[in-house]
Amino acid sequence: xxxxxxxxxxxxxxxxxxxxxxxxxxxxxxxxxxxxxxxxxxxxxxxxxxxxxxxxxxxxxxxxxxxxxxxxxxxxxxxxxxxxxxxxxxxxxxxxxxxxxxxxxxxxxxxxxxxxxxxxxxxxxxxxxxxxxxxxxxxxxxxxxxxxxxxxxxxxxxxxxxxxxxxxxxxxxxxxxxxxxxxxxxxxxxxxxxxxxxxxxxxxxxxxxxxxxxxxxxxxxxxxxxxxxxxxxxxxxxxxxxxxxxxxxxxxxxxxxxxxxxxxxxxxxxxxxxxxxxxxxxxxxxxxxxxxxxxxxxxxxxxxxxxxxxxxxxxxxxxxxxxxxxxxxxxxxxxxxxxxxxxxxxxxxxxxxxxxxxxxxxxxxxxxxxxxxxxxxxxxxxxxxxxxxxxxxxxxxxxxxxxxxxxxxxxxxxxxxxxxxxxxxxxxxxxxxxxxxxxxxxxxxxxxxxxxxxxxxxxxxxxxxxxxxxxxxxxxxxxxxxxxxxxxxxxxxxxxxxxxxxxxxxxxxxxxxxxxxxxxxxxxxxxxxxxxxxxxxxxxxxxxxxxxxxxxxxxxxxxxxxxxxxxxxxxxxxxxx
Amino acid sequence: xxxxxxxxxxxxxxxxxxxxxxxxxxxxxxxxxxxxxxxxxxxxxxxxxxxxxxxxxxxxxxxxxxxxxxxxxxxxxxxxxxxxxxxxxxxxxxxxxxxxxxxxxxxxxxxxxxxxxxxxxxxxxxxxxxxxxxxxxxxxxxxxxxxxxxxxxxxxxxxxxxxxxxxxxxxxxxxxxxxxxxxxx
Numbered sequence: 001x002x003x004x005x006x007x008x009x010x011x012x013x014x015x016x017x018x019x020x021x022x023x024x025x026x027x028x029x030x031x032x033x034x035x036x037x038x039x040x041x042x043x044x045x046x047x048x049x050x051x052x053x054x055x056x057x058x059x060x061x062x063x064x065x066x067x068x069x070x071x072x073x074x075x076x077x078x079x080x081x082x083x084x085x086x087x088x089x090x091x092x093x094x095x096x097x098x099x100x101x102x103x104x105x106x107x108x109x110x111x112x113x114x115x116x117x118x119x120x121x122x123x124x125x126x127x128x129x130x131x132x133x134x135x136x137x138x139x140x141x142x143x144x145x146x147x148x149x150x151x152x153x154x155x156x157x158x159x160x161x162x163x164x165x166x167x168x169x170x171x172x173x174x175x176x177x178x179x180x181x182x183x184x185x186x187x188x189x190x191x192x193x194x195x196x197x198x199x200x201x202x203x204x205x206x207x208x209x210x211x212x213x214x215x216x217x218x219x220x221x222x223x224x225x226x227x228x229x230x231x232x233x234x235x236x237x238x239x240x241x242x243x244x245x246x247x248x249x250x251x252x253x254x255x256x257x258x259x260x261x262x263x264x265x266x267x268x269x270x271x272x273x274x275x276x277x278x279x280x281x282x283x284x285x286x287x288x289x290x291x292x293x294x295x296x297x298x299x300x301x302x303x304x305x306x307x308x309x310x311x312x313x314x315x316x317x318x319x320x321x322x323x324x325x326x327x328x329x330x331x332x333x334x335x336x337x338x339x340x341x342x343x344x345x346x347x348x349x350x351x352x353x354x355x356x357x358x359x360x361x362x363x364x365x366x367x368x369x370x371x372x373x374x375x376x377x378x379x380x381x382x383x384x385x386x387x388x389x390x391x392x393x394x395x396x397x398x399x400x401x402x403x404x405x406x407x408x409x410x411x412x413x414x415x416x417x418x419x420x421x422x423x424x425x426x427x428x429x430x431x432x433x434x435x436x437x438x439x440x441x442x443x444x445x446x447x448x449x450x451x452x453x454x455x456x457x458x459x460x461x462x463x464x465x466x467x468x469x470x471x472x473x474x475x476x477x478x479x480x481x482x483x484x485x486x487x488x489x490x491x492x493x494x495x496x497x498x499x500x501x502x503x504x505x506x507x508x509x510x511x512x513x514x515x516x517x518x519x520x521x522x523x524x525x526x527x528x529x530x531x532x533x534x535x536x537x538x539x540x541x542x543x544x545x546x547x548x549x550x551x552x553x554x555x556x557x558x559x560x561x562x563x564x565x566x567x568x569x570x571x572x573x574x575x576x577x
Numbered sequence: 578x579x580x581x582x583x584x585x586x587x588x589x590x591x592x593x594x595x596x597x598x599x600x601x602x603x604x605x606x607x608x609x610x611x612x613x614x615x616x617x618x619x620x621x622x623x624x625x626x627x628x629x630x631x632x633x634x635x636x637x638x639x640x641x642x643x644x645x646x647x648x649x650x651x652x653x654x655x656x657x658x659x660x661x662x663x664x665x666x667x668x669x670x671x672x673x674x675x676x677x678x679x680x681x682x683x684x685x686x687x688x689x690x691x692x693x694x695x696x697x698x699x700x701x702x703x704x705x706x707x708x709x710x711x712x713x714x715x716x717x718x719x720x721x722x723x724x725x726x727x728x729x730x731x732x733x734x735x736x737x738x739x740x741x742x743x744x745x746x747x748x749x750x751x752x753x754x755x756x757x758x759x760x761x762x
Contacts, residue, residue: 313609457714
């Protein structure tokens with residue numbers, strides 16, 4: 001707390017201040033907790049990032065850094081710290097931004113924000129401890145902690161503590177929405193607050209699944225029940241296993257709307273369409289948990305087809321709506337201000353030197369083209385046979401989480417450094433290159449993961465398969481060559497990630513203090529809000545042809561990859577009844 | 578048009594949608610239904626579906642069945658190793674840490690077999706590919722408490738390699754087995 005007071009801003013007697021970039025009224029409690037949760041998330045990223053290096057240098061069998069006996073501990077550390085702790089601590093911070101800050105309210109129930117934080121921290125430390133003290137050669141949890149592996153009982157216990165903490169930490173957000181709606185009946189929530197609200201409901205669904213799964217495994221491990229059913233655990237587990245990634249998705253999309261607006265000047269082209277897309281998520285996205293059960297025994301075809309498609313692709317449709325609405329908001333907002341003509345002038349003339357802007361745009365493009373398309377492909381019942389548990393799966397979720405969500409969160413962390421910690425970057429040049437460097441390196445690594453998985457069947461979750469399968473001459477050495485760009489891309493992406501941490505931390509400690517009123521160079525050219533706006537009459541005059549063209553390119557890519565994947569599948573021998 | 582940080586004013590629901598956005602909604606919606614239709618239809622007309630009967634079975638029973646099957650089976654020597662010749666169309670393959678019971682097995686090309694997939698201990702991954710064409714590979718999840726009967730017909734004579742692709746403990750990287758698919762046995 002003492003350390004944080006170093007970063008305190010000046011508040012009025014009610015505890016509020018006005019943000020010089022967004023114009024939002026920010027209360028000190030909300031701001032303090034956004035900082036605390038954000039900093040903790042970055043620490044988790046550091047730990048997970050260190051293990052990214054040991055994992056990458058093991059899978060790149062030129063090095064085979066970690067032995068089979070120890071590898072799975074390293075993989076578990078990487079998975080839990082990045083996929084869970086970096087993400088969920090950030091997401092609580094996002095809820096406090098999307099709720100109290102956007103609504104200009106106090107943070108209600110600040111003690112619960114503190115209690116939730118402490119429980120999450122204890123849970124996270126405990127999970128790390130349980131993973132790291134797993135004896136060499138004993139069963140490590142990995143992300144999934146699949147039963148009936150004999151995973152440390154404490155692991156399940158601390159995972160439960162973490163989830164309870166996250167639930168408590170979300171309560172102040174719910175209270176803020178409740179108070180806002182009670183105090184202003186009939187008033188609509190701003191889109192960012194609405195997105196955060198839907199995110200939080202999906203989070204609760206996911207957490208309930210997680211408590212059920214880890215609770216079920218826990219009572220089995222301590223001997224209260226004698227047997228545990230593999231299929232039931234998997235169904236329960238994937239409610240959180242997949243659901244937590246849906247929280248990432250919704251939080252990221254909310255951040256996209258937020259950041260394209262505050263640093264790019266984007267508007268909302270249709271409140272109706274964007275909100276409907278969020279509602280589609282609310283109803284359908286968690287059905288996607290079934291993606292992980294496509295090649296499981298014991299689940300019927302009808303159940304699998306309905307759930308994996310989020311009920312006729314309701315949630316994929318929602319994502320394609322956002323894929324249009326967000327760039328269209330940027331296009332219309334910039335065109336209204338006369339920034340850039342032609343088909344793509346609005347985009348090429350955008351503030352690409354602002355790392356917050358560039359990381360947001362790379363996040364949108366790479367998530368859509370790399371993570372989004374592959375997610376739908378591998379989620380198809382039959383195609384899943386060629387993707388399941390191969391390295392291509394790992395490629396998919398590095399496309400969604402490492403490229404999509406992490407890049408968006410990098411942008412958000414930079415934004416928080418400037419607007420809440422009120423520090424200038426220690427080096428603007430260095431900050432500028434990070435999104436390009438990271439997106440490029442991680443993009444290459446991700447594509448290579450997919451190639452080695454689909455074209456050579458290289459499995460995930462193993463310490464060796466390409467050079468050496470112990471006990472046999474057979475290996476997947478044909479994939480060897482592709483591991484060079486994969487390994488180099490991964491190592492460079494980790495370097496870029498380290499650079500992000502260095503710039504963030506150094507800016508916090510040594511960065512020039514931004515005085516009240518200084519926007520730190522963030523306000524988009526021509527201002528954030530447009531003059532007058534567009535009315536019902538002239539909506540059709542708004543020009544969205546650049547976005548429309550990009551979306552057609554996206555659709556063509558999608559169709560092409562779909563056909564290619566199905567072609568590969570139909571080359572296989574006959575399988576199934 | 579509104580910003581995402583301010584409440585929209587007036588009756589925002591009734592503001593019409595831009596034509597290009599409407600067209601995109603149509604394209605995205607049609608594509609969503611199309612890929613649903615294809616996936617659903619393929620379960621009826623397609624040749625590759627991860628579908629088969631499943632039975633709950635406890636590991637002891639799974640062990641007994643696999644042993645009965647192995648007792649009934651003949652063996653043949655291929656590449657200096659003894660391979661199982663299944664007595665009929667049923668082929669039992671049971672995973673355990675860190676090997677596949679029932680492998681290697683010798684199968685006839687073009688004949689449909691019922692693969693009885695299961696495990697004695699923990700979850701495993703049944704990942705198969707022919708030696709000469711690594712891009713042709715399929716992956717199925719194997720449970721210790723469930724027997725999954727998946728029919729398969731291997732058309733091309735080749736040696737098929739099975740590796741475990743679900744983490745099943747330290748030593749998992751060496752869990753490997755083979756099918757020999759031959760024109761005649």
